[in-house]
Amino acid sequence: MIETRSLTKTYDDTVALREVDFAADDGEFVSVVGPSGCGKSTLLRVLAGLESGFDGTASIDGTPVNAGGSDDVGVVFQDPRLLPWATVRENVRIGFDESVTDDRIDDLIDRVGLDGFEMALPEELSGGMAQRVALARGLAYGPQALLLDEPFSALDALTKVEQQEFLLDVRDDIDATVVLVTHDVEEAVYLADRVVVLGGQPGTVVADVEVPLDRPRDRTDERLIETRERVTDALGV
Template sequence: MSLLDVSVRTKRFGGEGQGGEAREGAAPVLSDVRFQLAVGEVLGLVGASGCGKSTLLRIVAGLDPDFDGEVRLDGRTRHGPDRDIGVVFQEPRLFPWLTVAENVGFDLGQGHDERWVETLLDEVGLRGLGDALPRQLSGGQAQRAAIARALYTKPRVLLLDEPFSALDAFTRMRLQDLVREVARAHHTSLLLVTHDVEEAVLLSDRVLVLGAAPGRVVRRIDVPLVHPRGRGSAAVADLRGEVLRELERQQ
């Protein structure tokens, strides 16, 4: 059964008028984008720059309500941000005046569960760094803290918007493995936006390829490979090539 159902009939910069009609001068961004995310599934979104991937993620996160369509979580239509959906952005976006532990447990009006914070810091490899400030962390450590923060509310769905793109190759590989392991441990579904085709194949159960002008799903590619997946394996290379060929057709 699907956990998340996304249906974006239209999304325009400049917004929608009453009844979903385009306002004058509004530019189309997304059109007829529909997909489902199952419990425990990892779904990758790839496409050329400007195809609306990040816009789509903001819609699913409840951060952009100005679209014609519907996002349903466990059968319920969502309006605005939801504790059941966490977000990891491209940059860590930690509060510089708070400690790492305070950043992870920052949850307005819900209190601070110190034991849960310690558990998450341990899971993401930051044991002993709870009292550090963000400026004392490396880029990889800061993104680990951001992942822990996103998991603090125990979300059922975790949205990742190119979360490893600013990191060096070795750190990126380690965090790719970490996210997959932590998500499986918490039974969390993942929706991953990435420009890295190999990353999409390594982590995802399915990959959606988006075309542009306006953004739309042009191909759904299953990734029927068991984990862990070898980065240099022929099977990964074959699927990576299939995704790349589809992207090239959209140029």
Template sequence: MNSPALAPKSPYGGGTPDSFVRLHGVSKRFQVAGHSRAILADLDLDIRRKEFIAILGESGCGKSTLLRLLCGLDSAYEGQILVDGVAPRIGNDEAGIVFQDPRLFPWLTVEQNIALGLARFSLARSEVQQRVSEHVALVGLAGFERALPHQLSGGMAQRVALARAIVARPAFLLLDEPFSALDALTRSQMHDQLLRIRAAADLTMLLVTHDVEEAVYLADRVVVMAPRPGPLRAAVDIDLAYPRNRADTAFQHERERLHALLGHGVNSFS
């Protein structure tokens, strides 16, 4: 059972099952060398509770910018963003985030790094220990609790970052190209791990990626971003049962459909 301090699910009750996350008319501009430059223009998107959504777009189209808005790291935008009925803000207990690089503290052990995800709650030491052990096991790092980040492979370090993001059991997990620095084999292992975590936890997930195959393998729905500044180009439901097989004709069909929406040649790979 979640303790009350760790179960901030629906504190405001504003979200609905069909719109756990809502973006309505969202635009974002940056000031660059005295000029205002539009990065996101008039985005509309609703994400259902427990949906796994991938946002696919070329490098520089504004994916990380969008993710920063969604987790409250940047609140200078126009339009409306609601996560479970409230505007995102830093320290929001509803959201966990994993970046492209693991961002671990090099002088802290694996378990100490994961425990940082609980630092804002006043929990008994024994409860912290128990939750950390649970999440060490969930990401397959049992036996490495006392290891330091430099003793880990890239994939292991990213699993620590994932455990830190979910140890407080957020309702919403945001992933910013978390696997793009990993080799292909590790990346596909991480995909399966993420799907196992999804099955074990009540998570709504948003993954931003430029990798078409990754999006098709993982997501219930893939949203394609146009080059900036533009509205979202398309939302494609991936109606394939899990676990998905990358070699299936249906899988390849979805992949080609998304490449075409991105404006790639049919046989090109991103």
């Protein structure tokens, strides 16, 4: 379980998050939406152990997150952050220690649908493929939790849908808890079991909306559209 209690994060004189209580149960898929600057990335960075110095608590399975990150947590950023001079295999390897064999790395590359591209350089990949390399890297150590910060926002509509389905498949495989930050309300609702809406500056939780549908889901389902409206109302747009 991923949890924050009364999480307040301040940068110099900016309060990014105030008293945020957030939780994702084991195996739950939670989307986080909110206007730019409300602290979504900050929340993810705290959970990923990338921020030292905050008030309140943040924990994964009861263990407080320590600055420096945990092996059990996979993180994927909006920008795939690949090393341009390194092959796909080398880029995925960055997430692992040296004891991991190339076979294991190649399994992972296979799992993200990039079989045959092990020796390719980032410049030879499409945006969607590069994003999948980042996802493979995020899956290092078989994480219990995947934290994704707008992983699909730079993709065209068609590739985005493809990658969303791909994420659901991968999640089925590894049974991870997922926290997905996104600007895209449609994406948030379609993918998640629950949508947490952050708002304001400093950011606080303004709504927590269940998505009352099993998977696979039909993107045109009335209930998805209704849920989307509830989220949009909470966002005040």
